[in-house]
Amino acid sequence: MNQRQGHPLTDRAPVARSGSGYSAWRLIAEELRLDIDGGRLHAGDRLPTENVLAERFGVNRHTARQAIAALAEEGLVESRRGSGTFVTGHAVRLHRIGLRTRMTSSLGDEGASATIHVLNSVVEDAPSDVARRLGLEFRRAVRVETTRSAGGQQISVSTHWFDLERLPDIATALRRTGSVTAALRASGIDDYVRASTVVGARHATASESELLLLGPGAIVLVTEALDTLPDGVPLQYLITRFAAQRVRLDIEHARPD
Amino acid sequence: MNQRQGHPLTDRAPVARSGSGYSAWRLIAEELRLDIDGGRLHAGDRLPTENVLAERFGVNRHTARQAIAALAEEGLVESRRGSGTFVTGHAVRLHRIGLRTRMTSSLGDEGASATIHVLNSVVEDAPSDVARRLGLEFRRAVRVETTRSAGGQQISVSTHWFDLERLPDIATALRRTGSVTAALRASGIDDYVRASTVVGARHATASESELLLLGPGAIVLVTEALDTLPDGVPLQYLITRFAAQRVRLDIEHARPD
């Protein structure tokens, strides 16, 4: 995801230290994760030895070990006594975002296995900004919380809002079908398009970390999106939090033809 | 950027603790930043008192104070003895990404003031993946590092690659014009389009934190993009790191007409 000047694994500046609010081993772990996610270290590659890492980052070997232990707990690397620490693999999924973004079919080759699970649904007065975007007259909306997993990994957590008058039974349809597209079709809507998407990033909250099986302080990619009918009538407002360490958003631009 | 169940500022779960690699005050600071960035706390609003925050997060008052001090150092809040701590303001910019993404004109209303500064430029053998995307035959490429600021704030850091044969003088043109669009026009290219954009997020490296004036451990939004001629011939490969706390990416979808 990033280039680095100079040789991939050398010339590393010592970690920022003391007073940052981040422990040394955490910062080292994140740096190593960069090398793995960024493709400078591939599955099967051996990491630098603990002594080399300790010297490079200017810390004790035990501190470097703790960084490796954190990555090992995530399943990103595997240590073998006597021989070294190796990258086990990294599954970064591409989530496609475009005019016809679909939750269950956008995860690349393995997309077929993506499934949606409904956590809960409530009828409520939508927050004012949501009501405005959905064009709600009386603010009554159905809010549904869902999670999505693929290939045994938690991918994202979403909050959906639908117009209660237009789609009173959307929650049960979502539960039954496990798909937004199918649930909308069951409500008589055969096609819809993505009107707008805004992307941000921040640290995960405690509950998001729990749902997505992330370590504390992990990063989430946050998208806020509006789906509409082809004629522009708002259907669904949607906030999705993706586990940034597992997902990249692949933005589809219309072709110039 | 996120909704929270229940009342905006109550029902907060205690911070994840001890062993996470994140100090308590850092996690609290990030939670408070969420309330500000997310619009639950507006400029001029008073934060809960230090005692309330300490109790809510299950920490000592001194720890809560340290979180506030971190936000104050960023200029996000301001403490006044005897009266409280107040939100000074938060400027989140929208960076538009679409078919005709332009670096100097995409920052919303205030976009006109965005300026690009060239840090350095070198001629090098492009990394293999970059060479492949640019369709380089002999891998020789011009790499340019730039920063972009707007309204007195650092917005992003970018790494550009151009085909050396096609655009030998792009670096000097960039320096002179301060704009990719203008530099390309000076090279006889009047129009270009965005072919692909991939978005991720991760912690900032030490050098990125320095260039973007971020605290250690801040988050960057990372986009990898390819610009081409309207007929699809690759022009520029581009990796941009945005300060996530100041920028949201606004994705433009083609209209269904």
Added chain:
DNA sequence: CGGGGTTGTCTAGATAAATAGACAACTTGA
């Protein structure tokens, strides 16, 4: 079959972060 190099584990000590309590300085509203 060595022997150098690697990870795993233990002990001990030094440094940093968080807790605990107290009180001063200041603001606000009754």
Added chain:
DNA sequence: TCAAGTTGTCTATTTATCTAGACAACCCCG
């Protein structure tokens, strides 16, 4: 003016993190 409530500052103590060194267990190659 006064009292309650707020932030600022200080000291002391406890807890967590990092450092330091040593050695065992194990792998791999010559």
